[in-house]
Amino acid sequence: MPERLVPNAAALGGWRRSSYSGNEAGSCLEVVDGHPGGIPVRDSKVPDGPALLFSAVGWASFITALKQAPSTPKT
Structure with a gap:
């Protein structure tokens, strides 16, 4: 569960696409x-x-859950 919210994400720099995101736009x-x-x-x-x-622990839990989730076949 996220602990906080940043109202305007553009105020932060250094964004990169997560390696867990798909290649689809x-x-x-x-x-x-x-x-x-x-x-x-x-x-x-x-x-x-x-x-x-997310806290480091919260992010790790999120990634672990993604890795354990069954993948959905693309149609």
């Missing part, structure tokens, strides 16, 4: 590495929108 998560308050995560389609700020 429009379905990307972006993250900022090395942010002192945690791991900011935003929707690439809404760069001026909010970002969720």
Whole structure:
């Protein structure tokens, strides 16, 4: 569960696409590495929108859950 919210994600610099996002346009998560308050995560389609700020433990739990989720075949 995210602990905080950054109202305007564009105020943060250094966004990169998460390695866990697919290559399809429009379905990307972006993250900022090395942010002192945690791991900011935003929707690439809404760069001026909010970002969720995860703790390191919360982010690790999120990634673990993604890895364990069954994949959905592309049609």
